[in-house]
Amino acid sequence: MEPKTLFDKVWDAHVVEKIEGGPSVLYIDKHLIHEVTSPQAFAGLESRGLKVFRPEKTVATPDHNIPTVNQHLKIEDELSRNQIETLTANCKKNDITLYGLNHPKNGIVHVVGPELGHTQPGMTMVCGDSHTSTHGAFGAVAFGIGTSEVEMVLATQCILQPKPKRMRITIDGELQKGVTAKDLTLYVIAQLGTGGATGYFVEYAGSAVRNLTMEGRMTVCNMSIEMGARGGMIAPDETTFEYVKGREFAPKGEDWDKAVAKWKELKTDDGAVFDKEYTYKAEDIEPMLTYGTNPGMGTGISGNIPRAEEVEASELPTFKKSLEYMGFGLGDKLLGKKVDYVFVGSCTNGRIEDLRMLASLVKGKKKADSVTAWIVPGSKQVEKQAQEEGLVEVLEEAGFELRQPGCSACLAMNDDKIPAGKYSVSTSNRNFEGRQGPGSRTLLASPLTAAAAAVTGVITDPRELF
Amino acid sequence: MPIDKFTVLESSYVPLPIENVDTDQIIPARFLKATSREGFGENLFRDWRFAADGSENKDFVLNNPKYSGQILVAGKNFGSGSSREHAAWAVHDYGFKVVVSSFFADIFRNNALNNGVLPVVVSPEFLSKVFAAVEADNSQKLVVDLEEQSISLNGEKEEFEINPYKKNCLLNGFDDIDYLLDKKENIEEFEK
């Protein structure tokens, strides 16, 4: 048999049929939905007089638009409330499992899926959200879709998709102390640029990736879309099985053994060919920070913003416009720059391990008075675990407060908006203009770098604070 | 949603020579709270078009009466970022039927096609000429011919690629869901 990549194995097993010269009809094992990108899909379905085809394969949770304080109260903003009520009504009408607001399992869709065991190796998964790539950490083919496609999946459990090309990114070696999965992914994106992987599905490989925890792997796969990739994935191994085992929707007993036997075959065969390959050394990576208005504009924390002569001439106007928005100059050093807000959360870095990282650094220190910090767990379960592990206490002693779970300032759809002109060190995934609120200025970083900024009030190398 | 049929379009165009225009610029998240598909055009490029107090930003190209038309021409890597189809709805609702760039983000391209907006990929050289031409003469037109898969500027023609299946959908106004619904039997068979 011809050697195959991990991606090909999973994709090919889900092709119902291929249209000559066109896309494939791809069967979807798990469909995740939330309040913002699904209402028009349900409305479309209804106008065609259709019911949801396989309701047991769809799971819903409101997350994008929910408040992160006083979740037990009625949502004040009428439009937001309406979206959440619409999701609730649509799920009820169509027998779809919903982890609604105040449900003990509510949270950000890409945090909830894995922690409940909905996400499993070898699956095809979609969601009307580009960071669906997160689930690729388990060896699933998972990618974001638009609302028309949400409607397709509701109607037929399939979507029409052209097959992406294959890319492998190998990172060998050992990450230095204080360097995290987030730094690894920001480093790769800085190398490839925001469009560098457009048209590709990426497999991450190499010893530095293998050594990551599941949380770390999710952080890496989560940001695949930020270099344009359709998705990212990592071959499942003992770390994966260990994480999935015993979770609510994971296979049990005999089924479990059978599943693991199958999952063990999910890896790229020797000799399989990729359309593109990149290799990096883990030792070259230091804590990373972005300085511009797309995630590819990043540098090691001790570095500086490129000087004019270091930027390609054709890209200089866009580059300068971006720096102008950020209030930075060509060639500026980042260390020591003032920080107003710190946001720790999102589907990139809102998991329990991220809160542990944060707590490990701020323990025994105090939050800088000049900094407003928003710590937002990715889910109710993460919140609960943080309480049980005593992390909340550590954070409170250092002057931090935990908000309630949700997407929050990652996209600032609710009230969690960074004011215009203010600098925010954020563990989320996008630093676009206005992403965290109109006029906000975002610097993407790891939870450790965010913690260091929160206690010093300026950009600080976290390695100096251990 | 059945989509508009597309065959040939001749129109003046609006130049937006900025690279990496992301979906948060096309339609900021705070305008995603609607539960219908209509009305998003009003907030297309919201934070570039309007100042914080709601007044028009005179420098932005959509507010410049010199430029109009059903074609938007943008710098490379248009539509990166989020999967929000609201971005495609906003472009469509505003009145654009074609977006021209030298590079598109994947999800935006799919979303545009699913809403009858044709993304046309041209070479960087052709794109520069298109920008230069409209600067010299704002009544300059582009002709986009889907059947022929060509775009022309003053008689200079360039061919563009489109998946034959999607081309057929656009030419006839078909949408993917109709296609998939026809395949229900095969899908049920696959499930076994």
Ligand code: SF4
């Ligand atoms: S946390 Fe941010 S990136 Fe993740 S699903 Fe929510 S809005 Fe999207």
